[in-house]
Amino acid sequence: MKDFNLDNLVRKNIKNLKAYSSARDEFKTESDNMVFLDANENPNDNGLNRYPDPQQQKLKRKLAEVKNISSENILLGNGSDEVLDLIFRAFCEPGIDNVITLPPTYGMYKVLADINNIENREVLLNHEFEPDLTAIFERIEDNTKIIFLCSPNNPSGNSFSPDKIEQILNKFEGLVVIDEAYIDFSENDSWLSKLQSYPNLMLTQTFSKAYGAAGIRLGILYASKEILEILNRIKPPYNINELTQKTGLECLGNMDLIKSQISEIQIERNNLSKQLLELNFVQKIYKSDANFLLIEVDEANKRYNQLLKKDIVVRNRSNQPLCNNCLRITVGTKPENNKLISALKELENE
Secondary structure, three states: OOOOOHHHOOOHHHHOOOOOOOHHHOOOOOOOOOOOOOOOOOOOOOOOOOOOOOOOHHHHHHHHHHHOOOHHHEEEEOHHHHHHHHHHHHHOOOOOOEEEEOOOOOOHHHHHHHHOOOEEEEOOOOOOOOOOHHHHHHHOOOOEEEEEEEOOOOOOOOOOOHHHHHHHHHHOOOEEEEEOOOHHHOOOOOHHHHOOOOOOEEEEEEOOOOOOOHHHOOEEEEOOHHHHHHHHHHOOOOOOOHHHHHHHHHHHOOHHHHHHHHHHHHHHHHHHHHHHHOOOOEEEEOOOOOOEEEEEEOOHHHHHHHHHHOOOOOEEOOOOOOOOOEEEEEOOOHHHHHHHHHHHHHHHHO
């Protein structure tokens, strides 16, 4: 790969920042007999009167075991959005630097760029929803700090070509963030196995999709120890609450159930795709490695509103580039999917 110098990417004020040290950051112990008189907490035990572990050590160790990676390569956030915001704040100088995103894609990249006063250079995917490498490299300049790749992509559902991702990792001197929120539903391997090969690679994953825990707001970042040391300087001290940490551990301790649910969703995704193709107003179904399908219909606005009247909510993505007359349909349970198909058949007969 081209020369990569992390020090050149970090904002000057972040380099010089002395991180806040919380009471629970100042010692390490696993003892159950500690008397805590350091953090001005209410001493009456109700299970939640103590501050949570600021580094979520138990949860990280279990996640590291499941993912076969060192816990030193893990940072946890209040949802993936907090993780993404930390990346912007650590590496992008407001009003000066820029990032590259590839629409149609996850909308929070643009929102976070705007919040942090960072120029967002949008380079459309091609008509196969793959990165346009020529266009991407034409937009890169000295102040381009990050390229965001969502793979499997939202809203299209496809995984990007590994060859194209490798070319970006090898040729770009900045950071490459691969958003793998939907990777558990894909037959493709995660880029986690390549983390040690690319010092500029950062991976985000989440408990919101395959783990069925969207309500606890738990996002994951995998990156080098050097990158995480920088992000930990600006991470809020107690960003993952005690209830979230406990629920995350419960999820990771029940991987057989998680894997079973993933398999069921994959089967339902394939069945749903076949049934949707039988409807005359469905023009196209895009291949999906996620837990949703992007489908092109005759009139997306019309079909969206018709389904809403039947108490079925899908996502109208027609306002996104390359998604004219497209609906995004999350794969539900078998009864939910059957209700959807029945409703669509009724619309067809009408």
